Amino acid sequence: MSVSNPTLITFVIYIAAMVLIGLMAYRSTNNLSDYILGGRSLGSVVTALSAGASDMSGWLLMGLPGAIYMSGLSESWIAIGLIVGAYLNWLFVAGRLRVQTEHNGDALTLPDYFSSRFEDKSGLLRIISAVVILVFFTIYCASGIVAGARLFESTFGMSYETALWAGAAATIAYTFVGGFLAVSWTDTVQATLMIFALILTPIIVLLATGGIDTTFLAIEAKNPDNFNMLKNTSFIGIISLMGWGLGYFGQPHILARFMAADSVKSIAKARRISMTWMILCLGGTVAVGFFGIAYFSAHPEVAGPVNENHERVFIELAKLLFNPWIAGVLLSAILAAVMSTLSCQLLVCSSALTEDFYKTFLRKNASQVELVWVGRAMVFLVALIAIAMAANPNNRVLGLVSYAWAGFGAAFGPVVLISVIWKHMTRNGALAGILVGAVTVIVWKHFELLGLYEIIPGFIFASLAIYFVSKMGAPTASMVERFDAAEKDYNLNK
Template identity: 45%
Template sequence: MTAAQIGILAAIVVYLAAMVYVGFYFSKKGAGESADEFYLGGRKLGPLVTAMSAEASDMSSWLLMGLPGVAYLSGIADAGWTAIGLAVGTYLNWLIVAKRLRRYSVACGAITIPDFFSRRYEDKKNILMCIAAIVILIFFIPYTASGFKAVGTLFNSLFGVDYHLAMIAGAVVIVGYTVMGGFLAVSTTDLIQSIVMSIALVIIVFFGIHTAGGWDVVMNNAKSMAGYLSMTQLHDMATGGSTSYGLITIFSTMAWGLGYFGMPHILLRFMAIENEDKLKVSRRIASIWVVISMFVAILIGMIGYSVSKTGSIPLFASSSESETVIIRLADLLSRNGFLTSVIAGVVLAGILACTMSTADSQL
């Protein structure tokens, strides 16, 4: 194992150990003494933890891989309208749903979303509860499994560790702190993970701009490509031309934001805040973080293309390749010494944080 790999591994191991410790800490604080404590943390989340845990659990690895990958290949239109739709959906979910759900769930004593449906609509036979639970199981089992898969893929590509062994180890860590500490542990680790994700974004932006040759170079490269900086055109990396981005496509892309109103792992945060009056603070924190983080992620896609033009990383031609732009930049960063390899490890821990924050909340 090289010095760079040791530095990266050290940063990731410290991060994973911290997640397990959080679970252990809350298990000692009595997180599993009652169903209300385990599933909703006794409804005592602060506004910061509520906001950041909700958004970290939502973004998943899409924020650090999918969104930069789209921007890298096709410019800002597709990524930009998606980000706008998600930002609007985030804000409206906090504005319209949060206080009502918090108030009604307390009034009827519900601690899960399926439980809420049955109690709120006085379903004595619990038919609504069963339907909601089945829907969650059907769609969340593969989603959560994909999070475990991402952990295995990351360790396999970085260190050559057996894919299945890495996946199982990642699953043990995530399930471990989730089971030990319950909702409070998951929400606290999500807060930490949102911080790690933010640090990863900032590091890659500055390193990428430096490697590309400066901000002016990044902008000049973007301007030189047809439709790359347009909100009504898509750049075609294969032909070098552009295609129109019509009104129907814009509305379809923005419709991503509608999904927020039905995501149980986000809705539970509304139910768990200590006071409904603090939801306004949470809404502001969540909305600002989402807007800034998605803007920076799109910017990383643009920067990544300029770094490719220097020959420091490959020029990607497909979405599966372009989604690895942050991993490639982190690998490039790790080659500058042990200290930078540790910093690169923090960036890669940010990718893990995206994956784990979603998987633990879904669990």
Template identity: 50%
Template sequence: MVENATYVTFILYLVVLLTVGIITYRMTNTLSDYILGGRNLNSWVAAFSAQASDFSGWLLIGLPGAAYAAGFGQWSLWIAVGLAIGAMFNWQYVAKRLRVYTQFSQDSITLPEFLENRYHDKSSLLRVIAAAFILIFFLFYTASGLVAGAKLFEGTFNFDYQNALIIGAIIIVVYTFLGGFLAVSWTDFFQAALMFIALVVTAVYGTYQIGGFGELFSQLADISPSLVDGFSGTAYDLEESSSMPWISAGAIGFAGIISALAWGLGYFGQPHILARFMAIRSKNEVRKSRLIAITMGVVLPLYGALLVGMVGIVNIDQPLDDPEQVFIVLVQMTYNPWIAGFLLAAVLAAIMSTVDSQLLVSSSALTEDFYARFFRRKASQKELVWVGRIAVLVIALVAVAIAWNEDSSVLELVSYAWAGFGATFGPAILFSLFWRKTTRNGVLAGMLVGGITVFVWGFNDTLAGFLYEMVPGFILSTIAIIIFSSFGGKPGKEVEEEYDRVVKEM
């Protein structure tokens, strides 16, 4: 009965996604339509789409799993704090100015194109380097999402891993291929709503069953005091104790807290999130979008995910072999089969809402920043749309190849890609929007230093174990931008005048 109900729920959900793809196919006529939806997103769709494309499957799998394994200990509490602060600052300071600036800069529709137009870069070096970093990091980011989707189908329906991987990839590619940005944004709207309901309802209902927050934290403290202490670590070791595997592991340390909080810095450089800011219908819609996104799209889901993990510690009798299954197990044991099926579809929603965005941004990098720039400058809009669609297929195939090994680590890939984008583009975007004296050479140096630092630091186990690669990457990128902008020539009169016009428009 449970399996049949889940099957029906999933099928209905997928039918809705494909229907949206077919409808938006008829609304997609130009490359701007395909990549940015013609800059016509309303405040609700922009807000929910930005956060749905942000959180992915880790919000319902990774974060509840971390909270189940460590409670408030380790990094789970601090990463939630860091992400909430980062998202708030991104919406508060970046969204509106980026929306205005991209339109002033020759109506730029991709991040690499914006950087090129912002600095009037005739060499196209900024654009090529930016697009290359986007493709590299998104291939691994997309692969991680496909792995998560495959494991969901594998665990829910007992599919073979490779078959589950192919099924999930086909579904995502079809509606992204057809409708482009409009399909992705509208499906993200429904997916974010589904994630919000799933996490908040499960967290609140689970806490109510236990007897309220006081009773929940009291029972957690009885199991291990470190579970309710944000400054202490908790080790989850089934070999040490199969019945009570939560073991206090001492203080987290300053570097651990900084590493977790630093996830918030990543927001400033995520192309798939910044694309939503660029696509908002008007700068006047940003304020409303910000309120919706921060409350319903960030704070409540994040802390709902933490509560789900901690409720699972108390409610699930037998400790889980895989902590990341806590949301799935809790849903199946708490609700009737039909509601459980509906909420489990939220996991698929979370995964798909990020993968589709990653495919689209990668496609835009290939189409707008390579094909249209270097091979077919006079290509028609219809041709560019179809090149974009073909690029989605090609990128998806490469990502499937990377994800083919079922032992692939989802969280490591996500963490690495998030740091890569944050360090490569975060300082570059902030300085481009807020410092008049930033130069093309400064931004180019910042991107190279930030991206290379993440590569080097992330592949060194000792360094990565001590401090999250986002921290040195972001700091060194910032220093590079300041140094090369201060001593590597002036921005140019046209660049400074355009900056002044944007400030006046704001």
């Protein structure tokens, strides 16, 4: 542990700073709206960076670099798909959703929005969407805990079981205490740390391998196909990787950032900041995995941990190439990526349980203080379930993320997108979209049909279900009136 002492001290300082931010946010949290959406007070910079950081979880510094290290540039189609999907989400959904949620009962959660937007008196739409959130987000939370455990395991030589708890504890602490404001403020710090790590690390790896020409020659010598974007791919393979971009329209933890923006006017500036950050981060991620091929082929004596688990490529490069104090800062970036996404997911699960089950069905007249404390208890409960799911040391981060991402993208993506651009969508159309999307993902994943990523058929079938079922009925006059008022408000203020 002596070698790791500087890294350990850096981690402790970083975690202490995050918990301190949580305590500061605690003082600004007075009611459930503050706890779940920060009182809709986020400016453009915090909206942009917290949306980015909550999106880019541990897979950004572990899963994706590992995939590039193993397969070369052919895995970068994921990054291209994500950039396109994120931009379209900012362009078509962000501003409209911010306005629509305000016009539809000042909705705090997606189930709340769906219920108000489609005047669902039965509560069925709220229940089904909240259940989808809990099922897929618990899997997503497990992926974050696995990533955190891998980090602590490889950095401090802990057992996997101990690392699970160590990795999750700090995130649970500041989310539990500070709610949405803590999550958003810490996300901004974490996004800054992540971009610093992903710009600096590839540069140092390049210098360590002798510059661009030498590095590229070494990568080519290892396998010329590493440069081939079409290596071991097919049309279906490329479409599957690009299809990750469809997931953005349905991710509750990202959509919550749009809902929490202080105004529609903030969205355009936030979009520019967020997309710049995202492109730089994904470029750095691809470079880390790609240049890592050259480094470890030149230094096979230290390649053991990466050959054993390719998702450790960033971790090992940071430990090998940097002073332990700098390595501590860089490895904190992985912790930042894990914590930023895990905290958002815990909070969304908590808000679904508190707002959409507890308040709606059990305690309609519960006080704001009671609801905030129930929300905190739910953070703890979901975290414990996710830790139990993450207990298998053979879990892979990217595999868990891809399933949860597809589940949300197909179940909620078409419903959210169509609900903010088409006034004739109905409650039954929304129900059909959520059910068809979720079921398609589960069935497609189970049978692995055509080798196609399950989000694509899920998104297509859900969209068709929404359209055809909505055509069988008609929205009420008040639904159309609210939609038109929100769209007018959006166009006046965008």
